[in-house]
Each structure stands twice: as C-alpha cells, then as structure tokens.
Amino acid sequence: MDMKKIDDALAxxxxxxxxxLAExxxxRADGETLHNAGKHQESVDTLAKAMAILGIDQG
Incomplete structure (x- = not known):
C-alpha cells in the first residue's frame, strides 16, 4: 500500500x-482522507506525488 511505503520512507x-518534508x-494526510472518503483514484494520485518527492519507485 502506498501509505505504508510513504510511512516507511519518512521513518x-x-x-x-x-x-x-512538510509537503x-x-x-500523505490528504491521500488517506481521500481514501477513507472512497475517492480512491484521487487518493492514488495524491499519494503518487508524495512518493515522487521521496523518490519511491511507483512501479
């Protein structure tokens, strides 16, 4: 899950x-909120931006 990858990278x-880091x-917080609201594609897109900043492979 993308949120776990982000959390691990932050840790x-x-x-x-x-x-x-603030961004x-x-x-990450926005992505979780969107996920919990059922807006899964928006969540994935938002989390992808965080992963890109962290240099996490999204493949």
Whole structure:
C-alpha cells in the first residue's frame, strides 16, 4: 500500500528540505482522507506525488 511505503520512507529520515518534508506529510494526510472518503483514484494520485518527492519507485 502506498501509505505504508510513504510511512516507511519518512521513518528512515529522508534527505529532504523542511519544505519538501512538510509537503510529503500533507500529501500523505490528504491521500488517506481521500481514501477513507472512497475517492480512491484521487487518493492514488495524491499519494503518487508524495512518493515522487521521496523518490519511491511507483512501479
């Protein structure tokens, strides 16, 4: 699951600026909110942005 990948990457202490880190955390939270609201494609798209910032392979 994308949220788990993001959480794991954040726990590892990624080399991001404070601004990038804040953006990733906000995208992660927004993605979970969308997922819980049943807006799954929007959730996937939002989480993909966070994963891209973290350099996580989305394949």
């Amino acid at each position: 590892a202490g990624p080399a991001l600026s404070a601004e990038q 990733v955390k906000q995208l």
